[in-house]
Amino acid sequence: MGATRRHAATSAPRRDGRLLALRVVALLTMVLGVNYVVWRWLESVSWSAWWIAVPLVIAETYSLVDVGLFAVTMWRARRRPEPPPPAEDATVDVFITTYDEPVDLVLRTAVAARDIRFPHRTWVLDDGARPALAEAVRAAGVGYIVRSDDWQDRPRHAKAGNLNNALFRTDGEFLLVLDADQVPDPSILDRTLGYFRDPEVALVQTPQYFTNVPDADPLGSQAPLFYGPIQQGKDGWNAAFFCGSNAVLRREALMRLGIVGYVRETERSVRDALSAARRMLGKARRGAVDPAQARALETLEHGARDALARLHAGEPVAEVTYAFQRQVDAASAALVAADAAQMQEDLRAIAALPVERDSELGAVVVDEQALARLAERDWTPLGAIESVQALVRAVDVDRSAEAQPILPVATVSVTEDMATAMHLHAQGWRSVYHHERLALGLAPEDLGTMITQRLRWAQGTLQVMLRQNPLRLRGLSGGQRLMYFATMWSYLSGFTAVVYLAAPIIFLCFGVLPVTAWSVDFFARFVPFQVASQLLFLVAAHGVRTWRGQQYSLALFPVWIRATVTAAANVWFGRPLGFAVTPKVRGSNRGAWRLVRPQLAAMALLVVAAVVGVVRAGTGLAPWVGTTVNLLWVAYDLVVLSVIVSALRYRGYQGAGEES
Structure with missing residues (x-):
């Protein structure tokens, strides 16, 4: 010491x-x-x-x-000192994500994960639902998880969906995420869990290192500048981010992220519904002939605008939507009562129409002058208000288009790792980059596979930039904005x-x-x-x-x-x-x-x-x-x-x- x-x-x-x-x-x-x-x-x-x-x-x-x-x-490059020891009562689930990797490769990682020294449970998350893999990992004493039936005919969200499915099937306080080829060191949890003694830490990322890369590194797989100085630099700004594997995450942070995402999506749906309602009411008001109808529609139009302002001010969605629905219901009831009286008059007018049957044609003939007088009447359609009622009430609070209403791991990009970390940071959580090789993986061994991998990384990163530019994302510090944007x-x-x-x-x-x-x-x-x-x-x-x-x-x-x-x-x-899983076996360079x-x-x-x-x-x-x-x-x-x-x-x- x-x-x-x-x-x-x-x-x-x-x-x-x-x-x-x-x-x-x-x-x-x-x-x-x-x-x-x-x-x-x-x-x-x-x-x-x-x-x-x-x-x-x-x-x-x-x-x-x-x-x-x-x-x-x-x-602000940061080289951290020795980590503190882990809390003895911490509970951990180890997730090994796989889709179509060879069974023996996945099993090698699963057995190594099973033998990690710190007490934990190990799960293989098989997105390919392969019976041979299920039998092999269960025989090795490792848990096996596939997608639930809820995912049928719904967006699968690739690796993010696989992780989200497993999150609701397990209950460990912390999660160690490993790719199928990343064989962990037995001490990986002993060396990383101690950082979570800080209750604000949500993520500890360790380097990815590959054992099948020669010294010349012809495919540029090792990325020593990123898994070293750059991540240490980002760590100094509290912006070291999740890289998809060899990382430990706090379940509470992910679940909070999922809940916030659910609330945000619900708010967006309500906001879209209110905006559409305001436009519909405005159009109906401009076309209204009856002054009473126009006043009612104008009141509701202002109500929709007020509801949007209240949402923007941060008032609870339930309170805002309930108040607007009550306003719409009251206006509808008043107009229906007035319309009922007019409908009775209309029926009497229709009954008084001079109608006779043409004996030769066998057809009903209506007096044309009487019909013209009837067409000049002001009818009172409630279509606009009824549409608004249906629109606001139909907001999908259950997110029925998704397998799960709450999606903790971000699904906005094929690089779910960066997007998830960025939103964790935006919520005020902290991250750690621990610069020690604690898992050994396999890099692409042919040019085509390497290009597929780099293309996916770039596509996903640019998806995040175009959808959720960090320079505009609320909650991030100035340094964090620059680190993600860089x-x-x-x-x-x-x-x-x-x-x-x-x-x-x-x-x-x-x-x-x-x-x-x-x-x-x-x-x-x-x-x-x-x-x-x-x-x-x-x-x-x-x-x-x-x-x-x-x-x-x-x-x-x-x-x-x-x-x-x-x-x-x-x-x-x-x-x-599209989403291409990086193959973990050597391809052919023929035609590369x-x-x-x-x-x-x-x-x-x-x-x-x-x-x-x-x-x-x-x-x-x-x-x-x-x-x-x-x-x-x-x-x-x-x-x-x-x-x-x-x-x-x-x-x-x-x-x-x-x-x-």
């Missing part, structure tokens, strides 16, 4: 010193970046070639914002990548200059900013290898563009997004080149542009300074995109440090 305290005492100044150095570099980077980008906008945009010059400066502005968000993330913002980089690839090709092939000149002013601003940016990543990473992640952030630009387009189409136009045709085409164009540029410069058609700058740019792009070639050549894990 004494050695531990001495180590903590000596490491604390080191952490403080590193954090101070990081903040200095962050400030320097932002000063240099703002100086460069402002100068670019004001002094160096080549307006004669605006069609490439403006996209380029917009892309550079995007990159500056991206670097700024990273700097803010790292500003992750979402990063997936918009596909469009900037296209510009960064196109600009040097256009210059080398056609001599179109997107800046006014490759002058000293340009290099004096651009080079220091780029050096400071790279230094910021080096200081923040503190020895963690980040190059592979930087490569894929550019090299997967078609995936990011597709994710943006499909997520927007889903949110704005209701087009299906078709998945990266845009990247291969970009590499070919870059090589051709380099050759053309050298020829143009050699023949005096282009300046050597600009050509040299763009050749270096092309070389950088090719080095970054070369990761795609490594991914195509990768044939799966062969052993530590080996790659065929």
